[in-house]
Amino acid sequence: MKKLLCSGLAAVLVLLAPVARAQSEDEIRKKVIEDLKPWLEQEVQRRVKDALAGTQTSAPPPAPGTAATPPPVSPSSSTWSLTNPIRLASAGPAYLNLSLVADAVVGGSTESDVESLQGAHHDPNQRGFSVTAAEVVLDGAVDPYFKGLAALTWVLEPSGETAVELEEAWMQTTSLPWNLQARGGLFYADFGRQNSQHPHSWSFVDQAVVLRRFFGADGLRNPGARLSWLAPTPWYTELTLGVFNGSGEAAFSYRGEGTTDIAGGIPAERGLNSMSDLLYVPRLATSFNLTDHQTLLLGASAAFGPNDSGPGANTQIYGLDAYWKWQPERAQRGFPFVSWQTEVLWRRYEAAARIDAADLVTAYPAETLRDWGLYSQVLWGFRPGWIAGLRGEFATGNDRSFASDLRTDRVRVSPNLTFLPTEFSKIRLQYNYDHREQIGDDHTVWLQFEFALGAHAAHKF
């Protein structure tokens, strides 16, 4: 009986609930209308007054000859006209964001063969003027499921020829389940921090020495696919696995014909015969806010794949990276700030028994080449638009039968000063002190100019 009473009571309560809710809804509606009444009355009066005055929005009392702001335009007026072309490069009503970034550098060096100092494709490559890159980026939402991006770059070679390269072309999912994101196409591998950044995002005129040595002139960039997972931790943790073909110029330490420069031998034909011939690039990144104004981003990366020194030979590259930034809450245009970025990389390169590519006679035994290197840079945005930077670098390799100038000890110290008149233009002055083992000291000065047109690319941390 008691049970019955209990359930009966519960049933009554359940039945009553909607009634009570309906009552309270009515009350709320009444209250809303009452609350809105004075505002509505005022608004109606204002609109009538405005209509009589012939304007749609109330204007401040006219002060003859001093109206500095143009009269407000109502959004109902047509936003398209013959004099207002359709905007392609915007995040507004557009199917495509289009942008162009161009970089030119002028300067000189005590080393006449500038390319031996500045080996990366987007580094200044000769004394005097260089056009290091003109990059066109197209991106946008493909459909509700994918985002797409293509980056095309033109570089003026010292010979005067224009080299065109397809830098990136990929599509990426927008909302896969389980916090996954997949990407496929041609893109920079997520190894460390700087490898996946385009040259105009770099804080220095040139590519870091260790990245040039390990990843070649174009960085580690290949056709492939990537799956990344945002871990359900309260702080940011992302796990990424990239799988690439691992061939071509932009897979330098792998099946990318880098073996002549690294180990001296003739590149061996190593086709893609099994899954183990692919290049695998795992990465783990995590970030913490140390305080409200300091953020730390840490990463560990690796890249495993076969190299073309000979059959059965593989390369392993490991890297650790750290990025720390301080910026106060009240910052104008993001200034002041201080940031510190460091990457350390190790490479283990299994060189197979090989014949010297130059004289075709000298034979080198199978051996393991071990290299490591690091760069560390500090930037100080000391007033709006002005950044002072200092970068220190070191790279070295163990002594082996072939003496590669990409494996000797090298120290480089680069102070620079960057001025950003706006977000879309940049002027940068940089000095490089270079010390190369057995070659000696070199001094280089570069002045870089950069401009950006088109869509406003959002900044990443």
Added chain:
Amino acid sequence: MKQMLTIALLLAGSLSAHAKLNVVATLPDLASMARDIGGDKVTVTCLGKPGEDPHYIQPKPSYIVALNKADVLIENGLELEIGWLPALLDQTRNGKIRPGGPGRVVASAGVPVLDLPTGPVDRSQGDVHPGGNPHFLLDPDCGKIVAKTIAAGLKQAAPGDAAAFDDGLAKLLARIESAQAEAGKLLAPFRGAKVVTYHKSFPYFVERYGLVVVGTVEPKPGIPPSPSHLAALGDRMQADGVKVILQEQWHETRTPAVVAKKSGATVVVLPTQTGGDPAATDYPATIKLLAEKVAVALK
């Protein structure tokens, strides 16, 4: 039997006490409104800080985590967040808050936009927002429209709590209304007063209260002042008897101070967003405080 009933009741209880709606707002004013409207039905995370320039918010990786868990994202719109929000959204893997998603609330929708460019726009004009001036939250009338937009967004995300959101909205509108009335009273004696602003952030504010902007410290939006522009501005201020330079908390005060000294004006750094001052506890309080500060400066 009794046990089964208890279990059933417990189950029913756990089903009805559903999780709170996870709301992320880009700006403190939007977060404040979402808190007032959502009450205990929502948890609100704000990305921008009160003194942080909304054009240049740092896209910290922790924001990716916040956005990943969001049911609703409230943004200002009119490209105010274009420099940092899109890059974060690309990494969030959250379909609900993507452009056009069910949880995406754009505060600018329905606001009567000022400074809508009439001719072609390019960057020689500075950082002009092609969709119009995005600083509409300084006008309480626009604030009321935004509050309704936010309430509609919350209701769409959690239809079951619609009544609570309506209630919250009604209370918030009433509070904005009374703050606006007080602000109007405070500034009524100064209708027609001429002011200079640092950035072109105050057109909605001056329009609402009948002030007149005769110049800006920035020659064009986002462009740093040149000495010749400052000299001309100083002359203009002297000629027009301008008493104040109004600016937001993230702009430097050195240049305005030089101009102000020349013409005998004062630089007024305003807490333009909720939380920018201990008294700016929420959006209505911020509206009132702004008027108080400007009225004091204009006296």
